[in-house]
Amino acid sequence: MILSPSRDATPPSRQIRGACPHDCPDTCALLTTVQDGVAIRVQGNPEHPHTNGVLCAKVSRYPERTYHPQRILHPLKRVGPKGSGQFERVSWDSALDDIASRLTQIAARDPQAILPYSYAGTMGLVQGESIAARFFHQLGASLLDRTICAAAGGEGLVRTLGGKLGMKVEFFAESRLILIWGSNSIGSNLHFWRYAQEAKRLGAKLICIDPRKTETADKCHEHIALLPGTDAALALAMMRELIVRDWLDHDYIAQHTLGWEQLRERAMHWTLERAAQVCGVTQAQIESLARDYGRCFVEQQPAAIRLNYGMQRVHGGGNATRAIACLPALIGAWRQRAGGLLFSSSGSFPVNRAALERPDLLAGRTPRTLNMVSIGDDLLREASADFGPKIEALIVYNSNPVAVAPDSGKVVQGFARDDLFTVVLEHFQTDTADYADYILPATTQLEHDDIHLSYGHTDVLLNRAAIKPLGEAKPNTQIFRELAARMGLDDPCFADDDETLCRTAYPCVDYAQLLERGFATLPVADAPFANGNFPTPSGKCEFYSSALAAQGLDGLPDHVPNHELPGTSAHYPLAMISPPARNFLNSTFVNVTSLRDIEGEPLLEISEVDAAARGIANGAVVRVFNDRGSYVCKARLSPRARPGVVNGLGVWWRKLGLNGTNVNQLTSQKLTDLGRGPTFYDCLVEVELANVQAFQAP
Numbered sequence: 001m002i003l004s005p006s007r008d009a010t011p012p013s014r015q016i017r018g019a020c021p022h023d024c025p026d027t028c029a030l031l032t033t034v035q036d037g038v039a040i041r042v043q044g045n046p047e048h049p050h051t052n053g054v055l056c057a058k059v060s061r062y063p064e065r066t067y068h069p070q071r072i073l074h075p076l077k078r079v080g081p082k083g084s085g086q087f088e089r090v091s092w093d094s095a096l097d098d099i100a101s102r103l104t105q106i107a108a109r110d111p112q113a114i115l116p117y118s119y120a121g122t123m124g125l126v127q128g129e130s131i132a133a134r135f136f137h138q139l140g141a142s143l144l145d146r147t148i149c150a151a152a153g154g155e156g157l158v159r160t161l162g163g164k165l166g167m168k169v170e171f172f173a174e175s176r177l178i179l180i181w182g183s184n185s186i187g188s189n190l191h192f193w194r195y196a197q198e199a200k201r202l203g204a205k206l207i208c209i210d211p212r213k214t215e216t217a218d219k220c221h222e223h224i225a226l227l228p229g230t231d232a233a234l235a236l237a238m239m240r241e242l243i244v245r246d247w248l249d250h251d252y253i254a255q256h257t258l259g260w261e262q263l264r265e266r267a268m269h270w271t272l273e274r275a276a277q278v279c280g281v282t283q284a285q286i287e288s289l290a291r292d293y294g295r296c297f298v299e300q301q302p303a304a305i306r307l308n309y310g311m312q313r314v315h316g317g318g319n320a321t322r323a324i325a326c327l328p329a330l331i332g333a334w335r336q337r338a339g340g341l342l343f344s345s346s347g348s349f350p351v352n353r354a355a356l357e358r359p360d361l362l363a364g365r366t367p368r369t370l371n372m373v374s375i376g377d378d379l380l381r382e383a384s385a386d387f388g389p390k391i392e393a394l395i396v397y398n399s400n401p402v403a404v405a406p407d408s409g410k411v412v413q414g415f416a417r418d419d420l421f422t423v424v425l426e427h428f429q430t431d432t433a434d435y436a437d438y439i440l441p442a443t444t445q446l447e448h449d450d451i452h453l454s455y456g457h458t459d460v461l462l463n464r465a466a467i468k469p470l471g472e473a474k475p476n477t478q479i480f481r482e483l484a485a486r487m488g489l490d491d492p493c494f495a496d497d498d499e500t501l502c503r504t505a506y507p508c509v510d511y512a513q514l515l516e517r518g519f520a521t522l523p524v525a526d527a528p529f530a531n532g533n534f535p536t537p538s539g540k541c542e543f544y545s546s547a548l549a550a551q552g553l554d555g556l557p558d559h560v561p562n563h564e565l566p567g568t569s570a571h572y573p574l575a576m577i578s579p580p581a582r583n584f585l586n587s588t589f590v591n592v593t594s595l596r597d598i599e600g601e602p603l604l605e606i607s608e609v610d611a612a613a614r615g616i617a618n619g620a621v622v623r624v625f626n627d628r629g630s631y632v633c634k635a636r637l638s639p640r641a642r643p644g645v646v647n648g649l650g651v652w653w654r655k656l657g658l659n660g661t662n663v664n665q666l667t668s669q670k671l672t673d674l675g676r677g678p679t680f681y682d683c684l685v686e687v688e689l690a691n692v693q694a695f696q697a698p
Contacts, residue, residue: 016034016466017030017464025189025455027050027455029045029048030051032062040063042055049170054194064594065427072426073470076438076439087429087439096483100483112367115142117399118397124445125356125453126451126477130356134361142370144370150455151672151675152312153309159536159545164343164344166340166344167528175199177205177207177292177293178196180206182309184215186216187580193216196306206220209223211642213641215582225281226280226281229561235320236266237271240267245291247297247331249297256329263544280644303328304339311324313677314563314679316558316673323559342456356505358491361493372405373676373677376410378414395423400653404651404664407628426440427444431587431653442479443469444473447470571686572684574610574644575644575645579650581649586651590656596656602663604649605636607638610646616637619636625687633657648663667680668682668683
């Protein structure tokens, strides 16, 4: 039985410091109020400067999620067909004994037939990849290429700036021009938005660059609604305008960049006319954008770019990130602490991953690496010399691949294999859990210790368990410790408790300060590249990357067209992007009733022009389809969708869709130009009225 928070409880309450575990750049510091052993409130820690006492609507409802009546609190074993969601309660000993036995048999044939699948269900370094990584390393299981979020942009940044580094987010408050590029900051980066709003009040100009007219675009001075996958073309055209107008910091370019002459030559091919045609915007918009950016150099005012992940989920995402990351060096924006660019700050954190994850346990073995983006294809592949053994066992934790992985029709086929042994560590019976042979109850952030980095600021955060685990739930670390013991994996490292692991993650951070305050600020320079010192091989901002050229790739950034280019298919004339619904985070929080009530139902935003051409009225049930499958949802005629582009808001659980699918039924497993990342926003579809009688809402 699940306890519910009591409003009539009278014992004294206490507050426990923690950290938000979710896949968001804000990484908020939490205060959990506990009364009589029950968490009754989760709020932002007002002592943490970035959180400032404020949480998003999602995380402020964390007690509702923790005490949800459908929370899984006991091990479950499948008793019905895969996908039916039919399970019976079993004991931990029974579940772990059987799982260990099955995995031992598979490992005896070839441990690479076992695949872990995890991502950012928690961003914690301990409950994410510590004991779990040690377990799979000593076992010799296949490795997972964890690329499903920001791999293309991350690789682009590394090849240009030398790492996932950039501005300190708090200095955006001092910027005079802020380009919010590929980000709906109000919904997905709330605390950055606070700094942007402060800058706006002080007279800064805010420009949103995004195919969708987001809530953020509504609050900016200008919105440039370019076509998906054309960001590099826009950046190159901006460069050309900076060149022909001589809005360039020649001294910074000469001292702190590499490959300027080659980049200059390439940019000169990107006229306003050419870029406007490719991007689907007017020449005047591009010219005005370049003028605003160049004026900051002329007037010595700080210009900042908040670059986010939406723009790199297309074929050319890595090159687009590279092109945009070149812009600050052209005008010397890095000279000022309120100038430059922020994509990710995660490279600032001195995480001792080798000590946490122990890759030395591989003992010289080199297991194959499978890309998590292509899980649909890989689960359906037979053994071969190129591929290796067929995947016989899948251990899923911190992820819901049946809902979030692309081309989900194939993902479902793979998970439905009767000969695939699947174990899922979860809080709820998600789409993925429906296909498990065993579901193991995991703790939530309120029930375990963990330690966190951020990709939006430069503070380390410690999470302390606020309440005891509900029911029989166990932390991920404990589950893998117990599995290791049953399988004879007896390295002493499996005895490390969670506090030891937290201390191991950051040996150079004062742990006493973390215990006292809940966070510690890293000693990062205010203006990291004011005098160059880029952590690239050359020590400069590399417009030209010899490392990429050595791989046979283009050393310069360029516009790389989408895999699925609008205008090239008579059958599928509409581009589709699938940005997150504001009240969900990936597929997390979809089952929180109060948040789902706000979202209402799965929706496709479509322009009035495109809807009229198809006879679609607002609220009509439509079928969105391509060669990969179809998705049925309600249409919303909305100015948020530009003509030629539809917005499939995600990521709903498939079981909540009108035809048992979600938007990822339509996305592909094709990869990005750099980083082997996904191309969720590189997708062509058609939309038509659905046969309403064929579908019944849940």
